[in-house]
Amino acid sequence: MIAELGHFALTLALAVALVQTVMPLIGAWKGWPGWMAVADPAATTQFLLVGFAFAALTHAFVTSDFSVALVVSNSHTLKPMIYKISGVWGNHEGSLLLWVLILALFGACASWFGGNLPPTLKARVIAVQGSIGVAFLMFMLFTSNPFDRMPLPPMDGQDLNPLLQDPGLAFHPPFLYLGYVGLSMAFSFAVAALIEGRVDAAWGRWVRPWTLAAWVFLTIGIALGSWWAYYELGWGGFWFWDPVENASFMPWLIAAALLHSAIVVEKREALKSWTILLAILAFGFSLIGTFIVRSGIITSVHAFANDPERGVFILLIFAFFVGGALMLYAMRAGVMEAKGVFSTFSRESALVLNNVLLAVSAFVVFIGTIWPLVAEMLWDRKLSVGPPFFDAAFTPFVVALAMLLPLGASLPWKRAELGKAMRPLWGALALSVAGGALTFAVQTGQSALGPVGLALGLWVVLGAASDLWLRCGRGSIGQRLGRLTRLPRADWGKAVAHGGLGITIFAVAALTAWQVEDIRVVKPGDSFEVAGYDITLQGVREVQGPNYRSTMAEMRVRDGSRNFTLFPEKRIYPVAGMPTTEAAIDYGFLRDVYLVLGDPQADGGWAVRSYIKPFANWLWGGCIIMALGGFISLSDRRYRIAAGSRKAPQGVPAE
Structure with a gap:
C-alpha cells in the first residue's frame, strides 16, 4: 500500500509541477500577482510530494519489501542497514528519484529564501525549475518507475552491487547530486533573466550563491568518489579519467568559471552574455553527465543503467532545455550589452583569462570523453582515450591557471599596473621557486613533476595568503591583524578556497611523481x-x-x-x-x-x-579546504539570496 501511495505522490507531483511551470509564467507575462504567487505553494507542494515518494521507497528498502521489483534487484535481508538505505539510490530508478527530490528541493528553496527577488523574476525562476521537474518526473513515471511491483514476490532479494556496499558510496551520490542538480538553479536564473530581458549587477549577485552552493557540493561529491576509488577498488589510484568521473568533473570546471564570471557581472556589469552562456552550459554538462551514466553507451563501475531508450529520453530533455535556452540566448543578445570597460591589465582581464582556461579545459575533457563514441558511430572504429591523453592535454591548463591565480586575485578593477600588482607577491614567488628548486635538488633520478607541483602549490597558497594580508591595509602588525579578523567572510572564503586548490595541485603532483x-x-x-x-x-x-x-x-x-x-x-x-x-x-x-x-x-x-x-591525504584535505572556503563565502550575508541586492532594475522588460 505504501508503494502505491508513493507512486500516486509522484503522479500528483507531476501535476503540481505543470501548474508550477505554467501559471507563474503567464502571471509574470500578464502582470497578474495572484498567478505569480502560485509559484511559492506549488514549489513547496512538489517538494513535499516527491519527499513522500522518496520516504515510501526508503521504507520499502528498510523493511525488505520484496513485492517491489527495485528492492528485489538491489537489496537482501542480510545486508547491513546502512546499505539497505543507500540501496535506495544505488540504482537507476532510485537515484533518479533522489535527483528529482533534490531538484524539487532547490525549487522550494528559491521560494523560501527568494523574498528579495523581484516578483516577476522569482516567478519565472521557480517556473523554469518546475519545467525541469516536469521533464524528469515524466522520464521517471514513463520509463523508470521505482514502484513497479513483482507479480510473484521472491523470498529474498538479489543484493546490491558489492562495490556499492561501502560508506563512501552511501554519501557520494547525494552530495554529487546536490551539485549536479544545484546547477539547475543557475540555469533557471539565466533563462528567467533572458525571458525578462534584464541581466544586470543585481542578477549577478543573485545567481552567485546558488552557483557557489552547487560548486561546493559538487566538490565534496567528487572528492568522496575519488576517495572511494582510492581505497575500495584496490588499484591504488584516486582518478582514472573514467567517462563517468569526467561527467562530474566537466560541470565542476564550468561552474568554477561561472562563479568567477558572475563576479565581473556584479562588480562591473561586463561579461553578461558570457556568464549567461556559462550558466546554460553548466546545466547542459550536468545533463550530459546524466546521459552518460544512464544511457548504457559507456561501460563503467559508476554507470546505473544500460537501456538506450532511456538515453534517448535524456537526449530529448537535453535538446529541449539547452537548445531552447540557446535559442532564447540568441534572441536576447541585445539586452546583454556590456557596460563596464577595462584595460588589458585589470582584474576583469584576469577573470576573462581564468574563464577561458577553465572552459577550454572542460571542453578538452569533453572531447576526450566523447571521441571514442564519435569514432565508433562515424567510422566504426574502436578507440580508447585514456589517462595519457588527459594528463598531457589537461595539465597545461592547470599549470597556467595556477600561475595566473595569485596575480589575478591581487589586480585592481578596471586598470592595473603589472609591476605594482606584483610588488606584494615577489616574496611568495621567491619562496615558491626556492621550495621547488630545493625539492628538485634533494630528489635523485626522479621526475620534475614533484618539484614543479610543489612550486605551483606554494605559489597559489602563499599568493592567497598575501592577497588576504594586502587587504588589511597599512599600519603596525597588530593593527593589520585586527583588520584581518574583520575582513568580509567572502574574502576569507576566496583565500581558503584558493589555498585548498594549491594544496590539491601539490598533492596530485606528489602522488604521481613520488609514489x-x-x-x-x-x-x-x-x-x-x-x-x-x-x-x-x-x-x-x-x-x-x-x-x-x-x-x-x-x-x-x-x-x-x-x-x-x-x-x-x-x-x-x-x-x-x-x-x-x-x-x-x-x-x-x-x-x-x-x-x-x-x-x-x-x-x-x-x-x-x-x-x-x-x-x-593532502589531496582530500585540499578538496575539503576548497569546499570549506565555499561555505565560508556562503555565510557572508551579502552573498546569500536573502540579502540580494535591492538595486533598481535596469533595462527594458520583455513584456
Missing part, C-alpha cells in the same frame, strides 16, 4: 622491503562477514621503531556472486602505506601489491 609500487608473490612468513618499510605476511585466513566471505591477510609493517598490522582482504558476496578487493591502508600525514592481497599462487604464495603513497 613507490611493488608487486610480488609472498608466502606466509616471508618478509620484503619497500621504500624503507619492512613488510611481513604473517598469514592468511578465512573470515565470515554479515553478507560476504572474506580471505583476509595479516601483514605486519615495521617503519623504524614503529610497528603496525594491516589486514587486506578479498571478499566474495555469495548472493551477487561477485568478488571485491579491500585494500588495507595505514593513513599518515606525510604518506599512506597501501597493501592489496591478490590471488593465491600454485606454490602456496599470494600475490601482493604494495604502495607507498606520499601526501595522499
Whole structure:
C-alpha cells in the first residue's frame, strides 16, 4: 500500500509541477500577482510530494519489501542497514528519484529564501525549475518507475552491487547530486533573466550563491568518489579519467568559471552574455553527465543503467532545455550589452583569462570523453582515450591557471599596473621557486613533476595568503591583524578556497611523481622491503562477514621503531556472486602505506601489491579546504539570496 501511495505522490507531483511551470509564467507575462504567487505553494507542494515518494521507497528498502521489483534487484535481508538505505539510490530508478527530490528541493528553496527577488523574476525562476521537474518526473513515471511491483514476490532479494556496499558510496551520490542538480538553479536564473530581458549587477549577485552552493557540493561529491576509488577498488589510484568521473568533473570546471564570471557581472556589469552562456552550459554538462551514466553507451563501475531508450529520453530533455535556452540566448543578445570597460591589465582581464582556461579545459575533457563514441558511430572504429591523453592535454591548463591565480586575485578593477600588482607577491614567488628548486635538488633520478607541483602549490597558497594580508591595509602588525579578523567572510572564503586548490595541485603532483609500487608473490612468513618499510605476511585466513566471505591477510609493517598490522582482504558476496578487493591502508600525514592481497599462487604464495603513497591525504584535505572556503563565502550575508541586492532594475522588460 505504501508503494502505491508513493507512486500516486509522484503522479500528483507531476501535476503540481505543470501548474508550477505554467501559471507563474503567464502571471509574470500578464502582470497578474495572484498567478505569480502560485509559484511559492506549488514549489513547496512538489517538494513535499516527491519527499513522500522518496520516504515510501526508503521504507520499502528498510523493511525488505520484496513485492517491489527495485528492492528485489538491489537489496537482501542480510545486508547491513546502512546499505539497505543507500540501496535506495544505488540504482537507476532510485537515484533518479533522489535527483528529482533534490531538484524539487532547490525549487522550494528559491521560494523560501527568494523574498528579495523581484516578483516577476522569482516567478519565472521557480517556473523554469518546475519545467525541469516536469521533464524528469515524466522520464521517471514513463520509463523508470521505482514502484513497479513483482507479480510473484521472491523470498529474498538479489543484493546490491558489492562495490556499492561501502560508506563512501552511501554519501557520494547525494552530495554529487546536490551539485549536479544545484546547477539547475543557475540555469533557471539565466533563462528567467533572458525571458525578462534584464541581466544586470543585481542578477549577478543573485545567481552567485546558488552557483557557489552547487560548486561546493559538487566538490565534496567528487572528492568522496575519488576517495572511494582510492581505497575500495584496490588499484591504488584516486582518478582514472573514467567517462563517468569526467561527467562530474566537466560541470565542476564550468561552474568554477561561472562563479568567477558572475563576479565581473556584479562588480562591473561586463561579461553578461558570457556568464549567461556559462550558466546554460553548466546545466547542459550536468545533463550530459546524466546521459552518460544512464544511457548504457559507456561501460563503467559508476554507470546505473544500460537501456538506450532511456538515453534517448535524456537526449530529448537535453535538446529541449539547452537548445531552447540557446535559442532564447540568441534572441536576447541585445539586452546583454556590456557596460563596464577595462584595460588589458585589470582584474576583469584576469577573470576573462581564468574563464577561458577553465572552459577550454572542460571542453578538452569533453572531447576526450566523447571521441571514442564519435569514432565508433562515424567510422566504426574502436578507440580508447585514456589517462595519457588527459594528463598531457589537461595539465597545461592547470599549470597556467595556477600561475595566473595569485596575480589575478591581487589586480585592481578596471586598470592595473603589472609591476605594482606584483610588488606584494615577489616574496611568495621567491619562496615558491626556492621550495621547488630545493625539492628538485634533494630528489635523485626522479621526475620534475614533484618539484614543479610543489612550486605551483606554494605559489597559489602563499599568493592567497598575501592577497588576504594586502587587504588589511597599512599600519603596525597588530593593527593589520585586527583588520584581518574583520575582513568580509567572502574574502576569507576566496583565500581558503584558493589555498585548498594549491594544496590539491601539490598533492596530485606528489602522488604521481613520488609514489613507490611493488608487486610480488609472498608466502606466509616471508618478509620484503619497500621504500624503507619492512613488510611481513604473517598469514592468511578465512573470515565470515554479515553478507560476504572474506580471505583476509595479516601483514605486519615495521617503519623504524614503529610497528603496525594491516589486514587486506578479498571478499566474495555469495548472493551477487561477485568478488571485491579491500585494500588495507595505514593513513599518515606525510604518506599512506597501501597493501592489496591478490590471488593465491600454485606454490602456496599470494600475490601482493604494495604502495607507498606520499601526501595522499593532502589531496582530500585540499578538496575539503576548497569546499570549506565555499561555505565560508556562503555565510557572508551579502552573498546569500536573502540579502540580494535591492538595486533598481535596469533595462527594458520583455513584456
